[in-house]
Every structure is written in C-alpha cells, then in structure tokens.
Amino acid sequence: MNHRTQDLTGRIALVAGATRGAGRAIARELGRAGAVVHCTGRSTAGRPSDSGRSETIEGTAELITASGGTAHPVVVDHLDPGAVRDLVDRIEEEQGRLDILVNDIGGEAYVQFGLPLWEYDLDAGLRLFDTGLKTHLLTSHAALGLLARNPGGLVVEVIDGTRAYNVSHYRETVFLDLTKTAVDRLAFAEGHELADHGGTAVSVTPGWLRSEMMLEAFGVTEETWREASEANRGRADAVPPYEFVISETPAMLARGISALAADPGRAAWNTRSVSSFELARHDDLRDQDGSRPDAWSFLRAMEQAPAGDLEVGDYR
Structure with a gap:
C-alpha cells in the first residue's frame, strides 16, 4: 500500500x-x-x-x-x-x-x-x-x-x-x-x-x-461489504447493489x-x-486496501455492458 x-x-x-x-x-x-x-x-x-x-x-x-x-x-x-x-x-x-x-x-x-x-x-x-x-x-x-x-x-x-x-x-x-x-x-x-x-x-x-452511513444503510460492515456486493451481481434492486464492489x-x-x-x-x-x-x-x-477504485469509469461502463461482462479488477 x-x-x-x-x-x-x-x-x-x-x-x-x-x-x-x-x-x-x-x-x-x-x-x-x-x-x-x-x-x-x-x-x-x-x-x-x-x-x-x-x-x-x-x-x-x-x-x-x-x-x-x-x-x-x-x-x-x-x-x-x-x-x-x-x-x-x-x-x-x-x-x-x-x-x-x-x-x-x-x-x-x-x-x-x-x-x-x-x-x-x-x-x-x-x-x-x-x-x-x-x-x-x-x-x-x-x-x-x-x-x-x-x-x-x-x-x-x-x-x-x-x-x-x-x-x-x-x-x-x-x-x-x-x-x-x-x-x-x-x-x-x-x-x-x-x-x-x-x-x-x-x-x-x-x-x-463506503462511509459509516452507507455501510449501515446497506446492512454490511467493512469486513462483509465486498462479498455481499459480489453476491448480488446481475440482481436488480438488490441490497447492497453489485456496483458497491467499486466503493x-x-x-x-x-x-x-x-x-x-x-x-x-x-x-x-x-x-x-x-x-x-x-x-x-x-x-x-491508494485506498486503505492498496487498491485505487475508479468508480465513475466503472459506473459508466456498466451502462454500456451487462455486469457479467465487466471485471471489477480492471477498475480497482
């Protein structure tokens, strides 16, 4: 890091x-x-x-x-x-x-x-x-x-x-x-x-x-947010939404x-x-985990391609 x-x-x-x-x-x-x-x-x-x-x-x-x-x-x-x-x-x-x-x-x-x-x-x-x-x-x-x-x-x-x-x-x-x-x-x-x-x-x-308020709103913690987000890939209206993987x-x-x-x-x-x-x-x-998330590019890309076609690692 x-x-x-x-x-x-x-x-x-x-x-x-x-x-x-x-x-x-x-x-x-x-x-x-x-x-x-x-x-x-x-x-x-x-x-x-x-x-x-x-x-x-x-x-x-x-x-x-x-x-x-x-x-x-x-x-x-x-x-x-x-x-x-x-x-x-x-x-x-x-x-x-x-x-x-x-x-x-x-x-x-x-x-x-x-x-x-x-x-x-x-x-x-x-x-x-x-x-x-x-x-x-x-x-x-x-x-x-x-x-x-x-x-x-x-x-x-x-x-x-x-x-x-x-x-x-x-x-x-x-x-x-x-x-x-x-x-x-x-x-x-x-x-x-x-x-x-x-x-x-x-x-x-x-x-x-990924603030305190956002974690609480999605019912996740700093330890569970990534797994919970990835589990909702391709699911509409899920909480937390898949896009939270770029947080x-x-x-x-x-x-x-x-x-x-x-x-x-x-x-x-x-x-x-x-x-x-x-x-x-x-x-x-970099962020605390050593990554450098490019959220705005990722969100734009998701508008153009299904979530299954995107690798979040390309934007972190």
Whole structure:
C-alpha cells in the first residue's frame, strides 16, 4: 500500500462538516500532515446529528490528536451567518491566516429518493438545498477574505459526481441534482475570483463512498461489504447493489486532498472538477486496501455492458 504523508506544517485549515465520513477523514489526514485543523460540525456529546448517528466533532478532534496532529473542534451551525463569521474571526485572531478551506457539509438526511418534484416534501427539499449548498456559500463568504490575504490558498468543495458525469446524468431527485451540481459551480466561480490572489478552488468528488452511513444503510460492515456486493451481481434492486464492489473508503479522498494541498503546482487544478481517483492517480496514492477504485469509469461502463461482462479488477 502506498501512502505518503504530505507536509503541511504551518498551514491552517478549516474543515466544515468534519463530524463523520469524508469530512472526518479529510480533517484527520490534514492534521496528520502537520496542518492546524479547525474542524466543525453540529453533532456533539448529548446533541446527535439530524441522522441520529453517534459520531461527534469532539471524536474527530480526538482522532486528529491521536495521529499527532493539532485540532480545534468547534460546534457551528453553518446556516447561521453570525456563527460562521465568529468562527472565522476566531481563526484570524488565533492563527492570523487561513490556508485551506474544505466545505464538506452534505444534507443527505433530507434526501427522498423516488419522488418527483411535485410529491417531494418541500420543507425537506429546501432543507437539503440549504444544508448542502447554502452552508458552503455562507462559509466561503465569511472565510475567503482571510484565505485570499496570502497567496497559495486552497478551497475544496466536496461534491457528488464529477462535472463530466453529472452533465449527462440526472441525480435522482430535483433537489439533490440542483444541490450537488450547484456546489460544483460554486468551486468554478470561486476559482475565478481567487486566481488574482494566487488561490485555487476545485470541486472534488469521491467515488462510491463506503462511509459509516452507507455501510449501515446497506446492512454490511467493512469486513462483509465486498462479498455481499459480489453476491448480488446481475440482481436488480438488490441490497447492497453489485456496483458497491467499486466503493472506496473516505481515506482515498482524504489522501488526495492532502496531497493537493501540499502540491506547489496546485494552481493548475484551479476551477476544475476532479475525482478522488484522479487525485490518487496523479500522486500515486491508494485506498486503505492498496487498491485505487475508479468508480465513475466503472459506473459508466456498466451502462454500456451487462455486469457479467465487466471485471471489477480492471477498475480497482
């Protein structure tokens, strides 16, 4: 397995939405590489998340410090402009700069699959739009002035699906489709505004993320997911679906983002939409099991050929 620790010593990072999944892994990887990581979320001891899960922002900070990093956990509602501004003011007062901003707040708790727009619960749809997009916009509005003061700043907007994939694929519900594609466009726009200040903004998507929530939703574990997925080859509507064989842990995304932050040539990625696979291939990185899943290519290939004609090993 190839996992080179990047050197981000002296860099100041803010990871918004770092309680679990990709955000937690990114915060942990940045801390392991030497960055001072301000990690935020709303889930804290005694106050569970919207999805009712047990992970907390304090737990993320403990993982960072256990890896030898420096973490500052902060409970923040990123839909509250005043709270976000207070957070950035605190970073400015304590650190004097901001070098890396990762926006990873999702809103998946409000997704209602299988419903057309006119049947979708409007409050849930607007909540998805707010938590999945508005939080990113409010955080960037408050933080980019500080980040742009010094050249070399990096903004990462975590999305679902590359720009090339999403342009020709409907993402199952109107609210989800608009939210995820708008976040990509936000990174594109931020990159244009940061370019004159020596900054870089990119949207980055994982492949099929094998997060804690996804494992639980499919009723599998990190030890059983592969066998369960392969057993459903050729079976429609099976759980987990066969396509889950191409899934990846949050670590591959986190390693790629850490490498991007440490790359002196990162400006070449400005305004782009990239996948965890592209970043891993560029820096010769791999997932925890030593593989390098190319989920988006695999999913496209499955649209063209029966599952029986594809070898998942060709895409890992």
